[in-house]
Amino acid sequence: MSNRRVASNRSAHPAYDELRDATRELRRRLAHALSIEYDWRYHDGPEWAARYWRAFGDLAVDLAESAAAPRYRQVIARSEWPSLSRAEADDVRTIFRGLVAVAHPAVDPAAGQDERASLWPKILRAYRGGDRSALVAAWSETRALARGPGLPDDVVALRAEHDRLLEAAAAADRRLAEMSQTFPFNMRDKLDDAGWIRRQRLALAQVQAFTQAPAGEAACKQVS
Template sequence: MKYDGIKLHPKVKELLSRYDILKDELGRLIEEREYITVTEIPRLQSEYKFKVGIVEYDCFALKIQMRAMRHEIKMRQAALMSGEIITDEEIKSRIEVELKNWKKQIDQMNEEINEAKLYLNSPTLVEEEAREFKLLYRNIVKKLHPDINLDLSEDNKTLWSEVNKAYKDGNIEELRSLNERAENIEEDLHLEDENVLDNISNRIVEKRNAIEKVIEDINKLNSEFPVNMKEKLDDKEWIRIKNEDTTKQIEDLEKKKVFLKAMLAEFI
């Protein structure tokens, strides 16, 4: 922050120094929260779907098949008891209605797995660029984030929207350009006002509160799926055991499926 040309009272300088430290810390924390939200969560979700979700999909799909078979058995038994004639087309139609929501879930799982494969195979920034990307965003955050600069002009609000888009798109070239545009933006602290000490003190309180809120957000994100699975997804042994357990479930379900097939064969 620049205060050139302004003669400041030592107490004001002291408060400004504390305020700048808090702004730097808030900027760092906001960047950390956004990194978790925009980068970590999609990556970890994709890793989970790719490393564990494929076998889970197979298991869930088998459960839906068996649910459909049980439903068909019930319908055929009910028709047999009542003397009703029910066609294969009617059974298929009723099953589709009954399993409509389950079908949506399995389709969604399949789509998520395909998206995960695309995401994990998409190009990423090299380590040096990733480091620069984080620093660029953190620098812009200190100047344009609404939680740090409460008095943004409409033009700067628009600029902040462009920054968010570039960050979410992982567009380092655009972020470099936006950083240059934001370079000379400074928060107006009204240092020549007679209430400058109260104004800065209030802003210090605001920043401390904002820091506490962002820390809460980060802790919450870290405690929830998929971030809380980070270590396990890096553990090959955990993945092996997890997939073995799910595969065992599939094997058990396949045995039960044979029994259901035999029951259906009795109606033919």
């Protein structure tokens, strides 16, 4: 009887299939945006910051922000994925993106209610540390728990899930857009340009020289 009701519900709403496909696409879009966000926060962001401070830390005007400060020594000495090659790191990212799609509670609300809820923090820790073996194990465990697409059969509930995902994906896109305009994410393209680094170092050196007190003035301040 229940199967007949579901079939009747779908046949009564010709737009169900189109709405289901659109909802699935939104899940993919949200999972993709979240994967990029985690990658930026935990891997690319620290790497870009480290590269920036290697290039310009010796020219920092504010000593609290210089490369000699413990905060930036920690950034420069970041140790994520120390033993992974580029190919292995790409593999870790691929596995993680698949896990985001089936285990992140914002992508699939059911993941926050079943056994996957306890898996997600472990997945995130493994990704932050570049632990491929832990991610592979989590993939096997998570795929066994995620049975089917998990979308509502009821058209009204499906519409609500579509709208929720649309809002969540838009919010993720906004966060990425905002991050791309802030340090160190706005440096990601420039740090590969040796000419830009050279010009920036010259400009920072000029600012540093301009803001430093003349030697005579500094001596007078010490005497007084």
